């Protein structure tokens with residue numbers, strides 16, 4: 001790291017150090033290098049300097065601490081101002097021939113994304129580097145997300161970023177992402193782990209974005225899909241709210257569609273709950289009784305919900 | 309036989325937790341080890357090793373979690389006041405709000421943590437918060453759809469609205485411009501599962517659920533039951549607690565984690581206050597068992613689950629979770645607590661996340 005300081009001239013900068021004579025609660029024993037880097041960062045950040053050396057400095061600090069929102073925010077300002085002069089525009093990233101970013105070192109950013117998947121500054125940062133009307137950008141983001149989800153299939157930030165990528169491509173790109181491959185991706189993940197609720201949530205997002213379930217034929221196919229997944233384990237919590245939402249949103253006979261699936265799984269609390277919900281009030285007491293037997297630890301809730 | 313990653317991880321967690329939960333009848337083990345946790349949090353306020361460098365932009369949080377946790381355990385923190393004040397005022401930005409450390413730009417999460425930590429100090433320290441600048445800065449983060457950005461280039465989500473409105477409320481700088489459209493925005497974050505996510509059409513998540521609901525409580529004169537799908541929300545909340553390991557999970561088909569005792573468990577007080585008919589729809593004793601039998605680390609401090617190390621974050625929020633199961637509240641707004649058992653901790657202000665006495669004291673400061 002010490003070599004770094006020789007790459008640029010810092011003589012004109014007066015570093016700003018924290019006064020540690022008081023206010024020492026939870027003080028971290030920083031390395032001398034980190035302390036020095038933060039001292040210079042405060043100085044150039046405070047002065048609003050947009051330079052190559054400042055850009056290099058942010059990279060040094062991020063290497064030690066990728067969760068530093070301040071540094072990411074500052075880096076973004078610099079990149080937006082001078083990034084294109086420093087980096088090759090549309091530089092090819094680590095993620096196979098994709099993920100170009102305006103003014104940023106795509107290779108470095110991708111590597112960092114893969115190294116620190118739980119970090120959420122990075123996803124937000126990537127969104128700020130959007131290249132509108134560049135299909136490679138959106139495809140590249142999908143590839144990056146898939147990389148992360150391979151190791152961590154419920155990573156909240158990665159899923160959130162994927163939803164953002166889809167919406168933005170539809171809004172800002174004349175060759176946007178397509179429904180079919182994304183739907184196929186949820187098929188694959190749900191097939192691998194039918195309890196992956198993030199994949200279910202993404203599937204619902206897709207159908208909200210592309211309302212293809214308005215067609216009766218597609219809707220029937222989807223209901224069948226859910227039914228098959230419920231059959232794998234009827235106690236799985238994920239498909240039930242999904243099914244209810246799909247019925248409510250797209251089925252002209254929401255209650256009877258839901259009920260027709262639920263009655264196929266007798267003596268199961270999740271199914272019975274759906275049956276009870278779709279029954280006339282006077283029949284609910286009997287179902288409530290049964291639910292209290294099946295899930296006694298939720299008896300208060302069942303009695304509250306079905307008013308019995 | 310169906311076998312997936314979720315089932316395997318769930319089974320592994322049950323295998324770790326069930327033997328501990330079964331020892332609940334042993335009065336030597338079903339104990340809150342207060343002194344150990346006090347020692348742990350005191351240590352977290354001292355000098356931290358270079359391994360904590362990733363928390364360099366979270367200094368106010370480190371102070372808040374530890375001080376708040378100590379206070380919840382009834383520790384007199386008054387001798388810490390001077391240092392709390394000095395540490396946090398270094399994080400106050402000249403243009404309003406607080407950053408993650410000295411010389412860092414302001415951020416809403418750090419601002420929440422700083423101000424809630426300063427609520428543990430004195431009216432003199434409180435008066436050093438630049439409210440005018442803070443209010444101006446909050447307005448720069450406000451978006452037309454009612455949401456707030458976390459910081460200049462930051463993301464928008466219900467955490468940001470919660471942080472913005474809770475500090476505005478406790479500092480009495482709340483105004484119409486801050487609350488405008490917020491309820492409409494929060495409503496758009498409710499998902500088909502019934503909980504709340506970080507954005508419209510997201511997956512429901514305990515952290516955002518708490519922030520969403522607490523935000524609604526901070527908007528004056530709002531009819532919450534008419535704003536959101538309350539039955540849907542309750543259904544999601546109920547399902548976050550399972551029978552075998554009765555802590556809370558943060559999402560559907562995710563593992564139990566001690567901190568959700570607050571983020572999800574803490575929603576119950578907020579929901580119960582909306583409608584008198586909603587009472588005891590969850591297993592208080594179960595959450596207490598999970599927190600006491602599975603979340604106490606041997607060397608002190610509280611944790612996510614057995615096998616995880618303790619940290620300040622989990623210590624504070626497991627303690628908040630204990631308050632959630634050990635007290636019921638009446639009179640929303642004033643939050644009158646009634647202990648449901650012999651409590652381990654002091655009652656919590658269900659919206660601010662401060663000990664109730666601390667919140668009420670700060671409420672009296674001008």
Ligand SMILES: [Zn+2]
Pocket residue numbers: 565566567568612622
């Ligand atoms: Zn946790």
